[in-house]
Structures are given as structure tokens and as C-alpha cells.
Amino acid sequence: MHIKELPRLEKAEHGVVMRFAPNPSGPLHLGHARAAVLNDAYVKRYGGKYILRIEDTDPKRIDSEAYQMVIEDISWLGITIHEVVYQSDRFDLYYRYGRELIERGGAYVCSCENEQFRQLKQKKTACPCRPLSVEENLTLFDKMLAGEFYEGEASVRVRTDLDHPDPAMRDFPAFRILHQPLHPRIDAVVYPLMNFSVSIDDHLLGVTHVIRGKDHIANTRRQRYIFDYFGWDVPVYRHYGRMGIEGVVLSTSQMRQGIVSGEYEGWDDIRLGTLRALSRRGISPDAVRQAVIDIGIGETDISFSWDNLYAQNRMIVDPVANRYFFVSHPVGLEIRDAPHQVAHALLHPNEPVRGKRILPFTGTVLLPREEIEKEPAVIRLKDLFNVIVSREDGEYVLTYAGDQLSEARDVKAPIIQWLPADCALPCVLRKQEGDVLGVCEPDVMREAGSVVQFERVGFARIDDTAGDRIVAYFTHR
RNA sequence: GCUGCUAUAGUGUAGUCCGGCCAAUCAUUUCGGCCUUUCACGCCGAAGACUGGGGUUCGAAUCCCCAUAGCAGCACCA
Known part of the structure; x- marks a missing residue:
């Protein structure tokens, strides 16, 4: 078997801290496997720590059974996890840093209507809430936490640059209010948004290198604002390209739909790209690992080929079957x-x-x-x-x-x-x-x-x- | 529309930063042949690519510009 070497990582000589951060919305599929394996491969290569961070900050995207499935799938993959962190355990932490971000002038409470804000943003115009004082913002934040707002009535935004050429960068949200659905693990009304919780956690957990899909490129830029406000060093980021798979849907919600409608037997239906489906069919985790490493971290969009996976698997399975x-x-x-x-x-x-x-x-x-x-x-x-x-x-x-x-x-x-x-x-x-x-x-x-x-x-x-x-x-x- | 990223054979990938050693690597794939009481494995061989156009240069896959194509983001998702 030819062993492919991944490109070296900058600033990794003295070890790395990396993370795999899925949200618990379903079992892991080939797309997750790429992220999980790539990060794992680097941790193993340079030494250090690998953190599994369950990103369960959006109750709409939580399947309570998925918490267990994610753990099972990761261990099937043969990945070494040194620490497991649940974001739902850390809401107090997020609130504390949210408050501090407001104090540092890096965020404000916005009570504009969604559509109204969007239009102002397109026109590079400040919304009426933006000029509020730190004290006013802190009071509003406390009211948010006390549950005095309805859903959509208030949010916390990170103050960026309204003139930023990329509209995606302008004053993105950090917290929102959610009364429903209920979170299976905690009781909260103020929820951190991904860019905020990820920034705080990446820093607090000491993450040094992040390898993720290029759909996060904009998020990386947004998160940099938060790091800058706190004066933290940013990790090294790598963004690999989009991966499609021949004839398979990788979207968890679409798969779920198919299961509910009876089109698929379950998460391990052999027509699915989930790891449990591959496992059921006799694909070895090492073949998945090898195939994913072979693909590497290129920024080009690629189409994952079953042939290549099968070839890897055949090498493993032929001598033993x-x-x-x-x-x-x-x-x-x-x-x-x-x-x-x-x-x-x-x-x-x-x-x-x-x-x-x-x-x-x-x-x-x-x-x-x-x-x-x-x-x-x-x-x-x-x-x-x-x-x-x-x-x-x-x-x-x-x-x-x-x-x-x-x-x-x-x-x-x-x-x-x-x-x-x-x-x-x-x-x-x-x-x-x-x-x-x-x-x-x-x-x-x-x-x-x-x-x-x-x-x-x-x-x-x-x-x-x-x-x-x-x-x-x-x-x- | 705005912002950004990418572009090597059917698929994936090396080479691109620091131009010549690249008539382009490796794997897979396909096709021949050998081996074999499997159409498996193994071995030998072949096929197959630098998106297009300009430019810089003695010399470009590699640098620059334009075009084209694909992708991502512009969510109170991650």
C-alpha cells in the first residue's frame, strides 16, 4: 500500500492541539470522516491533543440520539480523542465572554428586525442600536439573559466594519434568543451562535490548528474579529475544498427525510454515505482513513470516487477474506x-x-x-x-x-x-x-x-x- | 449583484511558494499479456492531463493579465 504524506503544517513542530467539531444532528458520514481523519492524522504526526467538541448550540439541529452515534462512529474510525467537550455545558462561559466583549466595545445588543438590519447592512449603514453605550448594552444583555425578550426581539452583534467590502462580514450575530424548541441538555433562552462559541472555545481549549471545509472561510474571517477584540492569537487555519460523492446525498437532513419517508431502512441503509452504512457493507475504517488521507487538504472541489475507496478496501480485505x-x-x-x-x-x-x-x-x-x-x-x-x-x-x-x-x-x-x-x-x-x-x-x-x-x-x-x-x-x- | 477561493488524465493526487532536472509523479481506472482450479490477489505492459487566450523570459504546469468554469459566503445554521 502506498502511504501518502499530508503536507506539513506551519508552526506544528512542537505539537498541536486540534479539534473535530460536529453538531449532533445525526451519525457521521464520509464528509465528517474527512475532517475527523485529517485532523487526527496531524495530531498523530506532530503529537499533541485531539479534542472532540460537540457543537450543540442550535437545538433545531440536535438529534439526541446523535450524541451517542457520533461517539460510536468516531471510535469505529479508530480515531484517538483525548478530550470531549460539549458546548451546551459551556453556556455560562459564553455569557461571561459575551459580556466582556460588550465591555470591550466589540459587541452590541441589536433589537432591529431581521429584514430591516439586512437592508441597512447592504447599504453599509449603522443600525439604530449600534451607537448605544456599553452600559446600555450590558443592561440589555442582562435583560436578554433574564428572558425578557421574545424570540427575534434582540440579538448580540459583533461590531466589525460596516464598510467591509464583503457584506458577509458586517456586524455578524453572536447571540440570539430562542424559546423553542427546547434543548435536550440544558435550559436556556440565549444561545451563542457558531462564530462566537467557536472562537471562545478554540482559544480557551488552546486549539493551535484548524482544518475544516472551505465553507468556513468566511467564518474564519469573522472569528478573527473576536480574537482581535480579546487580543488572542489566532490558530493556523486550513480550508479544504468541497467534497461531493458519486450518487450519494450527504446531507443529514435529506437522509433523515428519506428514512422517515421509508425510502431508506435507516442510517445504515447501504445506499447512504454514512459510516455505519459503510461498516455494514464491510468497508474497513482503515480504507476510509487511507482514502481520505489520499484526498488530502486541497482547496479544489472534488468528487469522491467509490472506486478509489474500494481499491483501498480491497487491499485490506483480500488477504483476510x-x-x-x-x-x-x-x-x-x-x-x-x-x-x-x-x-x-x-x-x-x-x-x-x-x-x-x-x-x-x-x-x-x-x-x-x-x-x-x-x-x-x-x-x-x-x-x-x-x-x-x-x-x-x-x-x-x-x-x-x-x-x-x-x-x-x-x-x-x-x-x-x-x-x-x-x-x-x-x-x-x-x-x-x-x-x-x-x-x-x-x-x-x-x-x-x-x-x-x-x-x-x-x-x-x-x-x-x-x-x-x-x-x-x-x-x- | 457583492466578496473571496480554486482550476494537472475518467477519479484522486505530486509538482506551483524559490521558472529550466516535468516530452509532468503516484494510486485508482480501462485495455492487453503472464500467473492462477475465482472475472480475486500478484506480476509485466499500454492508454490517458497541465481550462482557454495573451504577456514576461533564452526558457512557463510553475510568474503577470484577461476570459471561462466550478465552489463558498452574504442566516438570529454549523
């Missing part, structure tokens, strides 16, 4: 004149010491319909013997044609998987395109939870062996 036969759409056929015998097939072709599977042939085999319908003249049943295929009255007839592999080679006979009719287990292979019904070897029962290779079909993770049929999830070819 045991081989088995899976026969899709099985057709039972008796083989004429064939001596009963027992086939021995290697669990892994490159590692004979691992042992063999034993498949007793007693006259009738199950073959994949697709293979028979190609009407080959001769086929070789893998690890068994050769068979001549003919038709009589529209029915396929198979006749024993010797054991010699070389003879099959000579006529370029396809070598195909098969199963004894009397000891095959029903098995459903679940693919993104749909389910494939078939049968597999009884020994697959022993592989619950692990990834196997169904020979000539592809890799699959054995998900469930408890029901009346084995359930396997297709990983990739």
Missing part, C-alpha cells in the same frame, strides 16, 4: 454418470495453511442460472470436475466429463462456482441495486460479522446468520 461459493438464482441439475466424491476447496488461495472447505457431491448440484444460460459447451465446476452441457427437449443436461483440469483448460471452459444440492443454505446478497437471492456454503455460518469473498461474485460482509437465511451485504467486486 475467506473464499466461499455463492450461487445466485440457483438451478438444480443432476449430473449424469458422475462419481460421487468430496471436493476440497481452499479457504484462501494464497494461504493454503488456512484450511479447506469440504463440499460433498452426491449427484445433484446448484448452479447460477446466469452461467447456464450462456450455454457453454463445457464447464468446470471449480474444485470438482468437468461437465458437458447439452439440451434435451429444452432442458439442460449435464454430463460428467472427467476430472482433468487441463482438459477444461484446453477447451477454455469457464470455471464456475457450484453447491451440492443437499447442503446449501439460502442466502440473500444485498446490493445497493437490490437483493440477489441465492444459496451459499454452510460454512458461511461461521463468518458472521466478517467479510468473505464469494468467488467470482465479489466481497461481502456476512451480516446475519440467525434467521432462516443468511444475510450478506455486497461490499464490492
